[in-house]
Structure formats: structure tokens, C-alpha cells
Amino acid sequence: MSKFKSDLSILSLDDQLLYGETLNLSYQFELTENNIPYAKVLASQPEGRFITDLIQLVVTKEVEKKSIANEVLGLYREINMIYNFSEKISEKIDDVSIAQTALEEAFQIIDITHGSVFILDADNDKVLQMARIGHNPNPEKSIENQNPILKQLILKGTSLVVPKAVIEANTALNHLKAVMYAPLKVKHRTLGLIVLGNEREKEFTAAELKLLTTIALQSASAIESAQLYQKGLKESREREESIMKVHKASQKFVPHQFIKSLGKDKLTEVALGDQVEREVTVLFVDIRGFTTLSENMSPTENFFFINSFNKRMGPIIRKHEGFIMQYLGDGFMAIFPKGAQNALKASIAMQIELKQYNKERKLKNRKPVKIGMGMQNGRLIMGITGDVERMDAAIISDTVNTAARIEGLSKYFGSNILLTDLCMNNLSDADEFNFRFLGPVKVQGKLKPIDLYECIDGDDPNLLKHKLTTLKLFKKGMDLYFNKEFAMAAVTFQKIFKKHTDDLPAKLFLNKSAHLITQEIGNDWQGVALIDTK
Secondary structure, X not given: OOOOOOOEEEEOOOOOEEEOOOOOOOEEEEEEEXXXXXXXXXXXXXXXXXXXHHHHHHHHHHHXXXXXXXXXXXXXXXXXXXXXXXXXXXXXXXXXXXXXXXXXXXXXXXXXXXXXXXXXXXXXXXXXXXXXXXXXXXXXXXXXXXXXXXXXXXXXXXXXXXXXXXHHHOXXXXXXXXXXXXXXXXXXXXXXXXXEEEOOOOOOOHHHHHHHHHHHHXXXXXXXXXXXXXXHHHHHHHHHHHHHHHHHHHHHHOOHHHHHHOOOOOHHHOOOOOEXXXXXXXXXXXXXXXXXXXXXXXXXXXXXXXXXXXXXXXHXXXXXXXXXXXXXXXXXEEEEOXXXXXXXXXXXXXXXXXXXXXXXXXHOOOOOXXXXXXXXXXXXEEEEEEOOOOEEEEEXXXXXXXXXXXXXXXXXXXXXXXXXXXXXXXXXXXXXXXXXXXEEEEEOOOOOOEEEEEEOOOOOHHHHHHHHHOHHHHHHHHHHHHOOOHHHHHHXXXXXXXXXXXXXXXXXXXXXXXXXXXXXXXXXXXXXXXXXXX
């Protein structure tokens, strides 16, 4: 093996001694990296070239190792960033939060002071700012002025470090010294743009642009998914709101309590033939003398009058857990699933409300309104009838017919509220009300007579006071009447009627008693009133 004997020194490019002891050596060689000198080798013998090449080789290998290490570190950093960023945006469900998270992530790993995320609103052909970091003196005006440029960059769909000359020429960027951007791209479509900037002098590197591009790609997919989700959610809400509007509207035509009675929650759930049997109280309400009232009104005035009346009475029915099954022009039919107690309370409340309504009518020089009410308790069928093209909510029962007849009898007796013995038996607390027994009646279409009672609690205050003070006397008169002591009954009813001439039931039985005094009464007479009108 050959031996090389040579003195050796290494100098920097500015002749500073880095290795060795002397500068007075005969041979000089350059150390270079990528053809760029970085040091000089001095040797006393020509063989110094070999040592120089050896040093050159060792340095080159070391640089390569460091370069590989830096590249691996950069890749690890990028992979770690992608993983962390993916986790962060996976927790977001709205596009604005995703855009803001993207800027915050960029701020952590790239040397920036400013950032913005822009989205192209295709419907309005306008670029909107979705999120931003850093202070912008006049962001709204800047965005408005830059809209054509931003739109052009979005449609172009490329990443770029903006040249310094372009930044200086753009007045909207005069608060920044460095700018780069990357598109929010999904497949072949560009949603928008991420723009990053620094207010300090610097040059964005290719590695930083690559990081921004990676953030933009991930953000684009997440933003598109969020927008699709939000669009679907909006459409779902609109459909739900539309269905609810239809549902609410349908409830105004078919009462919700009727649907609920069929075991359904929505009108769309019912089907032809659905039916259920229930024990309820049926109440009929009728406006007295409606024909006379309407004669002095135009059709439009008639319509508004009926609406005004129903607006007042409908809420009272619902407040007492009933529902209006059918409007009848000059009245309505209501159902009370929980029985006569609620129906009677509602009837009294309506009579009281009517008094207030009449006060308002008097101020407008309009005639007062009177209403008669009749109710019956019993079982009925509630269901959906019709055909496949036209269905309707219906109730089928003799209870309904009887309630209608009782309401008609309120005219005959001159009472505001009439109810049957079945209603009386159904009351959960009869002591809450005041009644007068009006005897049995036999109405058209019925074989058996029905006992009738007058509830006086809805009468005008003066008339109510009169009826309360004469309750015992009225009962005495009725007992005399049914015991066929018509003369004494007439005297008794005469006393009651003289005290208050608006006591129409007392007047009725006064006339009936006076008439029967002159009549021959058989042993089978039971005082049943035969009513042959509907």
C-alpha cells in the first residue's frame, strides 16, 4: 500500500484557518458542493488532491444524509399535520367552522399574520368571505373590489406564491408583504380559495405552499360535505315546516282531538273506515232569531257576524277540553270527550261571554244576540267515512240527534241551557251548578220520554237572582203540576212569573196549568210534554 506524506491545511473562502498549522503550502485545491466552493485545501505535495477528494466525498455523503433526514422530518410533519387537521375538521358540521379551523391550523404551522377563506356563491355569481384571521383595515370594501380577481383565481384553480411586484401593485394587499393562495378543489370543481399573507418581509417557500395546498384540499372536501349536509338539513326542515303547515291547516278543518280519538297523531295517518266508539257529551249551540238578524245585513255582514261570534265561542270550547265538530251556519255542534261537567262549564262561560259581546254590539247600535244550548250524554261512533276520493270526519249516534232535539226544546221552554237526565247523572260535581227540573218530554223519533233540566247559572244576573230565590217555590209548583193539582200549580207559577216576567219556563207552566184546569185528565196522565217539531 502506498503512503502519502504531505502537510495539510484547510481554509475558509475568506482565508481563515480551519484546520492545520501553516498557510505556506505549495498546492491548493477547492472543496465544492453542487459546484459552489465552500473551502480550500492547502497541501505540500500533489497527493493533496486525493485527500481533498476524500474530504469532498465525506462532506457530500453527510449533506445527503442531512437532506434525507430533513425530507423525512418534513414528510412526518406533513403527515402529522394532515392527521391532526383531519381530526379537528371531523368534529365540525358547518362550513364556516371548518374554514376557520383551516386558517387556525395554517397559522400554527406556517409563518403568517393574515388569512382568508373565500367561497364562490354560484347562485349569485359572487365571492364571499367565509372566515378570516388578522386585521384588515376595510375587509368588506376590499372583498367587493377584489371580487373579479378572486373569482378569476377560483375558476383557474391553481396554487401560487404571489410575486412581490403584484402585491405592491394591488392596493387591497398593501398591508401585506408576502401572499400565497391555494384553491378549495373537489374533484374537477373549485369551491373557493384560501389566501395567506404576512405583514412582515419574507418569502413563502415551496414547502409552505405545499402545506397550504394540503390544507386546502382537506378543507374543500369537508366544506363540500358540510354544505351538502346543511342543504339537506335545510330541505328537510322546509319539508317538515311544509308538512306542519298542512297539518296545522288540516286541524282547523278536522279537529285534532277527533284524530287523537281515533288513536292517530296526524290527519295523514287516518284511513277510510277508521272508527272508534266513545262515551261523550254532545252540545248544540244555536243563535236565536238568526233569520231576523240576518234580514238587516248584507251577505258579507252576515259572514263577518258569524265569524265574530265563532271567534269568541271556539276558544271557550277548547278551554274546557271540547272541540267543535261542525259549524252549522247559525250555530255549531261540539263534542266533550270528558263528559257533561266540562260541557256545562263551557255552556255557562259562553253565556257570560255573550253578555260582554252584546255590550259591544249595543255601543254600535246593533241588536243583542241570544243563544240556546242543548246537550245529551251517550255513546257514539267517531270515524272516517266517504270513499277513496273524498273522505270526511263523521259521528254516528242517536246521542247527536237527541242533543239537537234538546237544543230545539230550549226555544219551547224559554231556557238558555237545557240538559237531559243522562247528562245530570254524568256530572262529576252537580253541586257546582243550579238547576230547575222541567219534567219529561217525548220528542219526535223517540219512544221513551226524556227528563229535562234547566241550568240557570248562565242567565242574566237579575234573572239568575230571581230564579235562585224562587227555586223552592218553582219545585213546589212542579210537584203540584205532576200531582194534577193544576189550580194550585197555576197560582204558584203566577207568583213566580209576577216577580220576574222574563222567567219564561214559569210562564210556560203557568199557561199549561191554567189550560189543564178545564181539561179532563185520564189516570194515565204523567205530565209528559209531546213535542212533534224538530
